[in-house]
């Protein structure tokens with residue numbers, strides 16, 4: 076087509092997967108010049124689901140809290156490349172709070188991995204002796220790693236390893252539902268095992284909790300700037316409206332404002348949209364049909380601004396409540412005490428909340444919060460917001476691996492990226508970055524070429540890890 080812009084690579088979708096793919100291909104010494112890569116996204120900023128936005132009525136920038144672990148080596152590497160690693164605040168300890176005032180603190184102690192959390196675990200008031208014995212017996216199953224097959228559900232695993240009701244409620248559930256965003260029946264033991272292996276056993280560094288110290292779009296901006304500094308043509312508010320194969324194994328990508336012709340397309344949009352796009356390609360229907368096995372799961376976040384300090388922790392797990400995690404964003408962002416408290420409460424797998432109104436969710440959240448932090452009752456709630464993300468993540472349902480496509484497709488020059496593709500990771504930013512790097516590697520003929528090394532196991536774990 077005359078007037079079409081010629082490119083070597085067009086990346087469709089500038090979430091973390093697409094951004095990571097463009098950054099991999101344009102990095103120093105790469106064979107593809109940044110100037111011949113275009114990233115298109117229909118939104119006004121890159122970052123996809125990891126976004127923040129100025130709330131017009133509240134005069135605040137709002138996002139849904141995202142956290143990472145120390146084992147997210149690819150995501151951390153991107154921030155290091157962009158010179159922005161110091162925008163991640165790292166925490167070694169986790170607090171689990173009960174409504175009766177009990178506080179459990181899990182943190183690495185003097186013992187080597189995998190026993191580094193043992194001392195704090197033995198002291199944990201949230202579990203009795205029989206619960207602890209069950210948890211220890213369960214964790215032993217993940218010492219060497221996690222199952223290669225994703226056939227078993229975590230619900231079955233909990234029964235098989237005879238976990239107590241209290242251990243399920245106070246340990247397995249907050250971690251699994253928080254990390255995998257679905258109930259036990261919809262999570263495979265493989266991915267639950269991966270979370271426990273990395274968070275509690277492999278090394279103290281792998282299990283560290285990282286929290287962005289900035290609103291998400293601001294936090295991710297250095298990655299966009301890095302791509303642009305390498306010459307990548309980043310086009311926001313530019314959605315792809317058509318994709319077709321043209322002569323010479325090339326592709327035509329149509330948007331409302333421009334047409335591109337390119338040898339390579341990296342399709343880095345979510346599974347639902349990819350399904351619609353592949354279905355229209357010759358021979359695409361059977362591949363697209365496999366995507367019916369994906370389920371999207373919701374997360375609801377409640378944002379509260381109080382006129383004074385109401386909480387003495389940066390983050391915590393709340394037990395026996397609908398709210399699962401709290402993040403004191405005013406502390407994480409180091410606001411002066413005089414600015415009051417900005418709290419975000421997170422409800423994972425929040426299907427019931429999708430059907431509830433804002434006022435109902437807010438009232439229940441405030442009631443639950445006051446059970447843990449009585450100062451909430453006397454502080455003035457200055458403003459509040461409820462954010463429902465109906466399609467926050469995909470669920471790692473048992474057997475899903477068979478339907479997660481690799482980044483290389485049967486069509487020459489067409490690659491897939493996105494947290495939902497085959498990465499060996501659940502629906503996370505790290506999974507998205509790995510998928511983008513794998514797609515870039517596939518394009519260059521060596522899938523693993525751009526992946527960062529895993530963190531080494533420490534203590535006695537090198538003797539145990541498969």
Ligand SMILES: Cc1cc2nc3c(=O)[nH]c(=O)nc-3n(C[C@H](O)[C@H](O)[C@H](O)COP(=O)(O)OP(=O)(O)OC[C@H]3O[C@@H](n4cnc5c(N)ncnc54)[C@H](O)[C@@H]3O)c2cc1C
Pocket residue numbers: 087088089090091092093115116117118121122123124125139140141142143313314315316343344345348374464466467468492493494495502503504505506507
């Ligand atoms: C509420 C919430 C909480 C979360 N919490 C965490 C967490 O704590 N830790 C964690 O690691 N992960 C978390 N996640 C998941 C994480 O955000 C995702 O796994 C990750 O951002 C997915 O990135 P992606 O690039 O694969 O997809 P996306 O971010 O969905 O990117 C796809 C991009 O494609 C663009 N696009 C779609 N169609 C077109 C088109 N036709 N043309 C051009 N562009 C198009 C979209 O605008 C989007 O930017 C959370 C997600 C949500 C929503």
